[in-house]
Amino acid sequence: MELLWLIPASPLAGFLVLTLAGSKLTRGVVSAVGIGSVGISAAAAVWVMIAFLRQKSAWNIFSQTLWTWLDVAQLKIAVAFYLDPLALVMVLIITGVGFLIHLYSAGYMARDEGYCRFFAYMNLFVSAMLILVLADNLLLLYLGWEGVGLCSYLLIGFWYQDPANGYAARKAFVVTRVGDTAMAVGFFMIYQHLDTLRISEIMSKAAAAWPVGSSLPLIIALLLLGGGVGKSAQLPLQTWLPDAMAGPTPVSALIHAATMVTAGVYLIARTHVLFNLAPLAMNLVAVIGAATLLLAGFSGLVQKDIKRVLAYSTISQLGYMFLALGVGAWSAAIFHLATHAFFKALLFLSAGAVIHSLGGEQNMFKMGGLWREMPLIFWTFLIGAASLAALPLVTAGFYSKDLIIWQSFASVHGGAGFYAAALAGALLTALYTFRMVFLTFAGPVRTPVTHRPGISMTLPLVILAALSLFAGFLEMPETLGGVHLFSRFISGSLPEIPIKEGLEHLEGIFEIVSGVVTLFGIYFIYLFLQRMPGLSPKLSTSAVGTFLNRFWLQGWGFDWLYDGVFVRPYVFFGRMNREDVIDSVYDMIAWFGRTGYSALSLTQNGQVRTYAFGIALGVAAIMAMAVLL
Amino acid sequence: MVTIPVSHGLLLAGILFMLGLVGVMVRRNIIFILLSLEIMFNGAGLAFMVAGSCWGQADGQIMFLFLLAMAAAEVSVGLALVFQLYHRNNTLDADQISTMRG
Numbered sequence: 001m002e003l004l005w006l007i008p009a010s011p012l013a014g015f016l017v018l019t020l021a022g023s024k025l026t027r028g029v030v031s032a033v034g035i036g037s038v039g040i041s042a043a044a045a046v047w048v049m050i051a052f053l054r055q056k057s058a059w060n061i062f063s064q065t066l067w068t069w070l071d072v073a074q075l076k077i078a079v080a081f082y083l084d085p086l087a088l089v090m091v092l093i094i095t096g097v098g099f100l101i102h103l104y105s106a107g108y109m110a111r112d113e114g115y116c117r118f119f120a121y122m123n124l125f126v127s128a129m130l131i132l133v134l135a136d137n138l139l140l141l142y143l144g145w146e147g148v149g150l151c152s153y154l155l156i157g158f159w160y161q162d163p164a165n166g167y168a169a170r171k172a173f174v175v176t177r178v179g180d181t182a183m184a185v186g187f188f189m190i191y192q193h194l195d196t197l198r199i200s201e202i203m204s205k206a207a208a209a210w211p212v213g214s215s216l217p218l219i220i221a222l223l224l225l226g227g228g229v230g231k232s233a234q235l236p237l238q239t240w241l242p243d244a245m246a247g248p249t250p251v252s253a254l255i256h257a258a259t260m261v262t263a264g265v266y267l268i269a270r271t272h273v274l275f276n277l278a279p280l281a282m283n284l285v286a287v288i289g290a291a292t293l294l295l296a297g298f299s300g301l302v303q304k305d306i307k308r309v310l311a312y313s314t315i316s317q318l319g320y321m322f323l324a325l326g327v328g329a330w331s332a333a334i335f336h337l338a339t340h341a342f343f344k345a346l347l348f349l350s351a352g353a354v355i356h357s358l359g360g361e362q363n364m365f366k367m368g369g370l371w372r373e374m375p376l377i378f379w380t381f382l383i384g385a386a387s388l389a390a391l392p393l394v395t396a397g398f399y400s401k402d403l404i405i406w407q408s409f410a411s412v413h414g415g416a417g418f419y420a421a422a423l424a425g426a427l428l429t430a431l432y433t434f435r436m437v438f439l440t441f442a443g444p445v446r447t448p449v450t451h452r453p454g455i456s457m458t459l460p461l462v463i464l465a466a467l468s469l470f471a472g473f474l475e476m477p478e479t480l481g482g483v484h485l486f487s488r489f490i491s492g493s494l495p496e497i498p499i500k501e502g503l504e505h506l507e508g509i510f511e512i513v514s515g516v517v518t519l520f521g522i523y524f525i526y527l528f529l530q531r532m533p534g535l536s537p538k539l540s541t542s543a544v545g546t547f548l549n550r551f552w553l554q555g556w557g558f559d560w561l562y563d564g565v566f567v568r569p570y571v572f573f574g575r576m577n578r579e580d581v582i583d584s585v586y587d588m589i590a591w592f593g594r595t596g597y598s599a600l601s602l603t604q605n606g607q608v609r610t611y612a613f614g615i616a617l618g619v620a621a622i623m624a625m626a627v628l629l
Numbered sequence: 630m631v632t633i634p635v636s637h638g639l640l641l642a643g644i645l646f647m648l649g650l651v652g653v654m655v656r657r658n659i660i661f662i663l664l665s666l667e668i669m670f671n672g673a674g675l676a677f678m679v680a681g682s683c684w685g686q687a688d689g690q691i692m693f694l695f696l697l698a699m700a701a702a703e704v705s706v707g708l709a710l711v712f713q714l715y716h717r718n719n720t721l722d723a724d725q726i727s728t729m730r731g
Binding site for chain 2 (some may be wrong): 604605606607608609612613616
């Protein structure tokens with residue numbers, strides 16, 4: 001347990017070494033430092049987990065204070081880590097998936113010029129993310145939160161020679177900053193009213209100070225939700241995530257699928273007491289989640305770029321997590337977060353392997369027939385896709401997503417509307433996921449395979465595939481054996497969800513329904529793309545089809561809307577104010593000075609006689625004044 | 630003994646001073662400007678003398694001695710400067726030596 005500090009410190013040390021001495025190191029040493037530091041962190045996380053689970057009494061929360069960060073009047077902030085089941089789950093995901101992705105990157109980025117820079121940023125990211133989830137107070141959490149935002153910016157714009165990548169990076173940074181500002185205001189309000197920033201104290205004080213449904217926790221919860229919405233790419237701040245795919249694929253896998261984007265989910269779960277005090281905010285979380293998962297699902301259906309499909313599916317799955325949070329299914333949300341980290345990282349890495357092998361091709365319509373060419377990648381991708389689509393019984397995604405679908409109806413905060421959205425989302429997920437599988441791997445070969453991934457790329461895929469299949473067995477519904485290892489573990493941090501009365505025995509029926517919906521979706525897209533290939537172009541060239549295709553391809557026109565409402569007016573005012581209106585006042589002062597100078601400098605003509613005349617005139621004037629006055 | 634009225638003496642001093650001043654302003658040759666300056670000194674000195682004799686005190690004569698000493702010093706420095714100016718510019722025309730123009 002005492003090794004807790006090492007978990008974030010090791011990647012940070014890796015970052016420092018790579019930044020300060022990176023240019024002098026060979027690629028081998030860079031890989032060793034970059035991957036090794038995260039490996040040490042993962043090993044320390046496993047060590048801490050074993051120690052945590054072996055505690056005799058109930059799972060005690062462990063906290064470790066390293067040093068005092070700030071000490072100003074009453075405000076005392078310590079650099080302290082706080083380990084409870086929720087934090088431990090997050091740490092294991094971040095270090096485990098992070099390690100695999102670092103390993104994969106060694107192969108993926110092998111020929112890139114910025115090899116060292118890449119690993120430096122990735123290490124910094126892992127460190128910041130770990131600080132975020134382990135933080136004992138909100139200020140330290142904010143440090144990690146902004147740290148991951150910075151790394152996200154740096155890595156989206158990693159290939160900075162292309163201005164489009166820089167634009168995508170700035171967009172991600174600015175859009176998430178909107179949410180972060182709201183969140184910071186929320187933190188200020190918490191400190192103002194509760195006099196502390198320590199999370200555990202906030203939770204106990206808030207529950208004691210405020211009754212359920214009062215306005216203060218509602219405002220604070222909404223502000224925190226703003227931060228979560230920005231980071232987790234939910235409506236209405238979801239526009240940055242599809243563009244974030246401009247970064248290298250391992251970045252998309254680690255930051256924009258597995259870890260950073262789940263920070264919003266983590267934040268809401270961490271401050272769940274505040275949300276429990278504000279039922280309205282809870283409801284809003286669920287509504288945002290439901291709306292986002294549908295919107296992103298439809299957009300995912302028409303994308304051409306394989307990474308953008310995955311980006312929209314990430315938004316959609318994050319929508320599921322928000323829906324689960326909103327109906328109070330805390331443990332289901334975190335469980336889906338975990339399984340999503342596995343299968344989405346797997347999908348991104350497999351897609352990366354495909355893109356790598358086809359020499360950078362990302363358009364699915366130019367891929368095809370790869371199942372014969374690259375069988376291993378095909379199987380790992382298929383496993384990831386099946387897990388994403390929640391193929392019943394065998395995949396982890398089924399157990400986590402099904403839990404959310406069930407609880408969106410059965411929870412005391414749930415309802416039929418949420419259930420319908422979740423079920424429709426499941427159908428959409430099956431459709432767009434297997435559309436991607438069929439387009440990429442089935443059909444004729446459209447682009448030849450140029451090189452094949454090495455062992456450092458395939459090994460993480462195999463491990464993640466295994467996790468995507470078997471991680472679900474940690475939590476199984478009553479009808480399928482009733483394993484509750486995960487929810488029992490996480491109940492150390494998050495309360496269990498009360499189920500509506502008289503619904504307990506219906507869980508099996510709900511599972512069958514969602515399973516059938518998924519299977520129907522897969523079968524339908526199989527028929528649509530494989531059996532009746534003529535139907536797809538016919539549909540997309542019809543008037544409605546063309547409109548929907550364009551509308552969804554551009555993500556429901558949000559970019560267009562924000563461009564018109566915010567970006568263009570801002571640029572317009574910027575252009576109007578290019579000369580700086582306020583500055584013109586000071587320019588005027590300078591103008592007076594300059595004009596006065598040039599007027600007076602005319603008198604300095606270098607002619608002694610004129611000066612003498614001036615002096616005589618002055619004396620005469622003074623004397624005249626002395627006489628007259 | 631016929632005493633000269635103070636007003637006459639001061640008038641003469643004023644005329645001398647104005648002559649000098651006009652000379653400074655209208656002359657272009659630096660040597661003549663210096664000469665005109667000496668005349669202005671003497672005008673001022675004469676005013677001191679007249680005032681001293683009017684009050685029956687020696688202060689005016691002492692001031693005139695100071696003035697003579699100062700004028701001698703001024704002339705020596707001034708002539709050295711004139712010499713340098715001529716050396717550099719090959720002219721004594723004050724209007725042409727206007728390199729200190731602002």
